[in-house]
Amino acid sequence: MPLLSTSRRAVPWALCLSAALWCAGPAQAEKADRNLPLNAEADALRHDDARQTSVFTGNVVITKGTIIIRGDQVEVRQDAQGNQFGIVHGKPGFFRQKRDLVDEFIEGTGQRIDYDGKADTVRFTGNAVLKRFKGTQLNDETTGNVIVYNNTTDVFTVDGGVANRTPQNPTGRVRAMLTPVPKEGGVPATPPPPAPPATLKPSPQLEEGRQ
Template identity: 55%
Template sequence: MKKHILFSLVIATLLFAAGGVRAEKADQKKPMNIEADALRYDDLKQVSVFTGKVVLTKGTIVIRADRLDVRQDPDGYQFGVATGSADKLAFYRQKREALDEFIEGEGETITYDGKADTVTFTGKAQLRRLRGATLADEITGGVIVYENLTDLFTVDGAANTKGPTGALGTGRVRVMLTPKPEASAPAPAATPLPLKPSATLGGAAK
């Protein structure tokens, strides 16, 4: 990301006001499976280009896009660039470690770096955290970088990006956070009945 881009907001452990993000650790070592309408392999560049209703799965990771360029370096690390169509953004989803929570996001382009363990959403970028199926937190901006290894998010409003009219964008970053659900309060202990004097000894009348 270029250093001169303005309005950069770094959110450490934002995730989102509820502790670290920590995605599934095992995903990085899982095989990558891809389905698409067509495949073109460039042997010179060592790049596979999938097009048409592309669906990638890698452990709990799911990526959906119109086009996906994938390559693997000599050390076995995988890299992918997912591109959305004119009417649909590229989509990313991953489960959080040991929780019933998911991180999902969208962008015109989604870049997956298996070596750095980062995901970058570019263009109309959105990132959400869901507790089960319920939306908990949401971030929007021009560029969002999710760094799994350090639990760090970088959100950029991309203020120097020109819109359709040629005017500069507002560069605003928008964040919606919800409080972490409180643990259920324990039921109050039963109040003991007060002792009462007895007119009898041993419970039997004399």
């Protein structure tokens, strides 16, 4: 198959790269993201069939199950086993995916995003921000220079440093806002009801003085 290229802009391109369904047994929708087709739209596409790579440029939007990726340029590669890998460049690039078995989403941005469908990890580099939402409510937020999130283990690491320095964070240190997780089955503590106002009674001495 010859390479596909185009210089026309404002014309969406779509590509569907189907991964091999080699996982045995039923899988939750979120875990099955790696096995679902990848759909992409962009202003231009260059596809190399021999190397199984596709480079999308211009207002790129990619969906793969619950995964949403946006960027200025996205390179997608597929190996012989059907695993897919992506490199996203943007100002910044954007990545969103639903967490398994819960109504929660992770959402991140970075100047570069590396998606590894085989290891099920995402790496955000350059002014990286990682957020976790419960439904539509922001629950956690972390910023750093490099953030690596493992969707299989729900473990993420954050690195700071010189590259993370900004006018708002001149030291380049990692910053995080983490909401406590309530104990399973626990009842949220409620403050005691306010005490009723005291009832004022006239002093006997004042009553006697009035007579």
